[in-house]
Structures are given as C-alpha cells and as structure tokens.
Amino acid sequence: MRIGIVLYPTFGGSGVLATELGKALAKKGHQVHFISYSQPARLEAFVENIFYHEVYIPQYPLFQHAPYETALAGKIVEIVKSNHLELLHVHYAIPHASAALMAKQILKEDHIHIPVVTTLHGTDITLVGREASYEPVVTWSINQSDAVTAVSDSLVRDTLKHFSVKRPIRMIPNFIDFERFNKKPRQHFKDLIAPNSERIIVHTSNFRKVKRVEDVVRIFNIIQQKVPAKLLLIGDGPERSNIEKVCRELHVCDKVTYLGKQEAIEEILSICDLFILPSESESFGLSALEAMACEVPVISTNTGGLPEVNIHGKTGFLSDIGNYEEMAENALSLLSNNDLLIEFRKNALEQAMKFDLNVVLNQYVGVYEEMIDSHYNRD
Numbered sequence: 066m067r068i069g070i071v072l073y074p075t076f077g078g079s080g081v082l083a084t085e086l087g088k089a090l091a092k093k094g095h096q097v098h099f100i101s102y103s104q105p106a107r108l109e110a111f112v113e114n115i116f117y118h119e120v121y122i123p124q125y126p127l128f129q130h131a132p133y134e135t136a137l138a139g140k141i142v143e144i145v146k147s148n149h150l151e152l153l154h155v156h157y158a159i160p161h162a163s164a165a166l167m168a169k170q171i172l173k174e175d176h177i178h179i180p181v182v183t184t185l186h187g188t189d190i191t192l193v194g195r196e197a198s199y200e201p202v203v204t205w206s207i208n209q210s211d212a213v214t215a216v217s218d219s220l221v222r223d224t225l226k227h228f229s230v231k232r233p234i235r236m237i238p239n240f241i242d243f244e245r246f247n248k249k250p251r252q253h254f255k256d257l258i259a260p261n262s263e264r265i266i267v268h269t270s271n272f273r274k275v276k277r278v279e280d281v282v283r284i285f286n287i288i289q290q291k292v293p294a295k296l297l298l299i300g301d302g303p304e305r306s307n308i309e310k311v312c313r314e315l316h317v318c319d320k321v322t323y324l325g326k327q328e329a330i331e332e333i334l335s336i337c338d339l340f341i342l343p344s345e346s347e348s349f350g351l352s353a354l355e356a357m358a359c360e361v362p363v364i365s366t367n368t369g370g371l372p373e374v375n376i377h378g379k380t381g382f383l384s385d386i387g388n389y390e391e392m393a394e395n396a397l398s399l400l401s402n403n404d405l406l407i408e409f410r411k412n413a414l415e416q417a418m419k420f421d422l423n424v425v426l427n428q429y430v431g432v433y434e435e436m437i438d439s440h441y442n443r444d
Contacts, residue, residue: 066433067096069144071137071155071165074105079186081351082216082239083156084108089242089426091115098144102133109328118144134160134167141168145179151437154182154429159199162206180211180440182432185220185234187348187369204228211436214429216349217370223348235432238373239351240425241417246331246358248414255336258322263293264400267337267361269330269352270344272302279304279311280343280389284364286315287393292400296321297337299330334359338406339396342366345386350374353381354420357413362406364396374420380413 068090072083084105087097091114098116099105108117120140122131137160144150145168153169155161162183169181183206207213207230214237215221221234259265266285270276278298285296298308298321305323312318327333334340340356342365347353349370353363357374363381365371377383382395399406 066090066437067098067149067151068433069098069100069141069148069150069153071100071141071153071161072105073157074101074103079156079184080105081107082186083154083184085240085242085422086154086426086429087115088112089422090430093426093430096148098148098150100137100140100144107328116148134164137161137164138167138171141165142171145172145177146175150179152180152182152433154184154433156184157186158183158203158206162210163202166206166209178440180436181209182212182214182436183207183210184237185213185215185224185348187216187220187346200228204230207234208232211440212432214432217373219370219373220348223369237428237432238420238425239349239354240420240422241354241358242422243358243418246334246355246417248360249332249335251332251335254332258297258336259295261293263295264288264338265295265297265336266339266341266396267297267299267334267356268341269299269327270302270342272300272304272308274304275344275346276304277343277345277386278308280387280392281341282308282311282315282317282321283389284341284343284393284396285321286317287390288396288400289317289320291397294320294400297324297333298322299324299327299333301325330355331359334361337361339364339399340381341392341396342371343384343386343389343392344368344371347371354417357417360410360414362399362409362413364392374416376412376416380409380416 070087073080084107091097096114100118102120120137122136153165155165165181214235216239218236221236268281288294312321340361340363342353347369363375365375366386367383375381384391
C-alpha cells in the first residue's frame with residue numbers, strides 16, 4: 066500500500082505513535098509518506114520505503130497567523146497526485162483531519178478518490194476539541210472521515226459523550242516496539258547515577274501543567290525521607306522553572322537530575338526502579354507503557370486510559386488526581402520490599418506484551434485494507 070501519514074513531529078504521544086507506526090509499515094514493505102511542518106522526532110535516519118514531505122507555510126503581512134491548515138491541505142493534494150497514494154492516515158482531529166478532508170474534496174474534482182482514516186489521541190478531544198470555536202470542526206472531521214480510531218476505550222467514551230458522532234469509533238491502542246524497548250544491562254550507567262545503590266525514580270513528559278510534574282517532586286520528597294533515592298526528570302517544557310523552584314523549597318536539588326529531551330529513553334528506563342505519572346489527563350499513557358516494557362512498575366493517577374495500561378495492585382498502583390501522599394505510600398510499599406518489586410517488574414512486562422507492535426500493526430493494516438477495498442469499490 067502507498068500510505069500518507071499526517072502528524073505532529075514532536076516527542077508527544079501522537080507524534081511518537083504515528084512515526085513508529087509508519088516505520089513499522091515500511092519494514093513490512095508498504096510505502097509511507099510522512100507529511101508535517103518538520104521532520105518527525107523519531108525519524109532519525111534513512112529508512113527504506115519512507116519519504117518525508119515538509120509543509121512550507123508562506124508568511125504574508127496580511128496574516129496575523131499563517132494559515133497552516135490551508136498549506137497542509139495543498140501539500141496533501143500535491144503528494145497524493147505525485148505519489149499515487151491509496152490512503153491517508155491522519156493523527157489528530159484538527160487541523161490534520163480537517164485539512165485531509167479538504168484535500169479529499171479538492172482531489173475529487175480531478176476524479177481522484179482517497180479514503181481518510183482519523184486517529185484520535187486525546188487532547189484533540191479532551192482539551193482542544195471542547196473549545197466552542199473548534200467543536201463544530203472536530204465533529205465534522207470525525208463524521209466525514211472514512212474510518213475513525215481512538216487509542217483507548219476511555220477516549221472512545223469521551224468522544225461519544227462530548228461530540229455528536231454519527232459513525233463508529235474503533236479502539237486500537239498505542240503499541241510498544243520490543244526490539245527497542247526492553248530492559249538492557251546498563252549497570253555502569255546505574256552506578257553513575259546512584260553510586261550508593263539508591264533507588265532510581267523516573268518521570269518523563271512535556272512538563273506542562275496537565276502532567277502535574279510538581280506532584281512528582283512532592284512524591285519523591287516523601288520517598289527520599291524513608292528510602293535512599295534519586296529522581297530523573299526526562300523532558301522539558303513550560304513548568305521546568307516552577308519544578309526547579311519546588312526542588313529548592315524542598316531541599317532535594319542534589320537528588321534530582323534533569324536530563325532534558327532524550328531520544329534513547331529506553332537506555333534510561335533500564336536502570337530505573339519506579340516510574341511516576343501523576344497526570345490529570347492521559348488518554349492512554351504511552352510513557353507508562355514504555356516504562357513497563359523495560360520492567361519498571363508504574364505509580365500513576367486513575368485518569369483517562371491509564372487504568373487500561375497500569376493494572377492496580379499488579380503492575381503498579383492507581384490513585385486519584387492530586388493525592389500525592391497516597392502515591393508516595395504506594396511507591397514506598399514497592400521500594401521497601403524487594404521481593405514485591407521484582408514481582409511487579411515481571412507483571413509490568415507481561416502487561417506491556419499485550420500491546421506488542423506486531424499485534425496492533427495488524428489491526429491498523431486491517432482497517433487500511435477494508436477502507437481501500439470499500440472506497441474504491443464504492444467509487
């Protein structure tokens with residue numbers, strides 16, 4: 066198949082999933098065309114069957130904000146025509162689905178018919194989509210797509226609750242590539258971070274308010290008072306300065322290491338004992354799944370799709386949003402009992418294997434084949 070994938074090129078969950086999906090499709094022999102305003106973060110090297118098309122956004126004094134959606138639609142039309150694409154898979158309802166559907170209408174004028182598959186990832190529904198000015202476009206984009214998928218049952222329920230959706234939404238979860246994400250022997254790295262055999266706690270995110278990284282620090286502060294520990298913070302974002310301030314107030318700066326944005330996150334996860342994710346909103350929790358694949362139990366909130374990934378009392382523990390004291394108690398119950406921690410590590414890996422890339426990839430390929438067959442037979 067010749068597939069166009071429209072995505073955000075960032076380290077966020079939707080961009081990571083879309084990029085890894087495209088790479089996996091290319092390995093299976095499909096031709097994949099990534100379309101975005103910059104090269105996807107995880108598309109770091111030349112890969113056979115993968116093509117990247119950058120969307121150029123002209124700047125004119127007339128526009129206060131350059132019309133990216135229009136430029137994207139025009140680019141999609143150009144790529145479909147020149148590469149004879151058979152299907153578009155767009156990640157995020159706006160502006161990607163709406164731009165793809167605009168391109169689809171333009172292409173019809175030239176008697177070119179192409180199905181559009183839209184994957185919902187979370188904030189396009191739970192945050193952005195609920196803005197009154199965006200809601201009609203989100204609803205229209207979902208209803209006009211040829212197929213719609215969402216990354217968790219929780220997100221399916223949220224979409225049906227808040228939007229007037231007239232078509233079925235299929236749940237196809239995020240996935241994990243076990244060729245990359247697995248526990249690696251990195252004792253030398255662990256000795257460098259924790260020279261006195263301290264427990265290593267880790268958190269990774271985009272450091273936005275919704276991730277509640279301040280709670281991570283407060284949880285860690287309670288932990289380190291009972292168990293020798295170090296905290297690794299991976300990522301960066303608008304809350305970074307505030308987090309550093311909280312660390313100073315709690316006098317834990319010497320035990321906290323900021324690693325910034327990292328590509329080889331699996332190398333870091335391999336030396337960690339516990340992953341903390343106290344978010345107030347997570348449609349799936351891909352970062353938690355990546356940790357579990359590296360045999361790291363998870364302490365998280367019970368919001369969104371997290372309970373579908375992190376099984377309470379088995380792969381980690383779930384708590385209400387903001388209850389960092391309970392999260393710290395749950396963390397200590399694992400960190401102070403090595404036998405229990407080993408059991409949870411094993412359980413975390415077993416749970417993560419249910420989201421193996423090859424299993425989920427077949428679900429997407431099935432949707433693609435169904436859409437291509439039905440679309441071209443209909444047209």
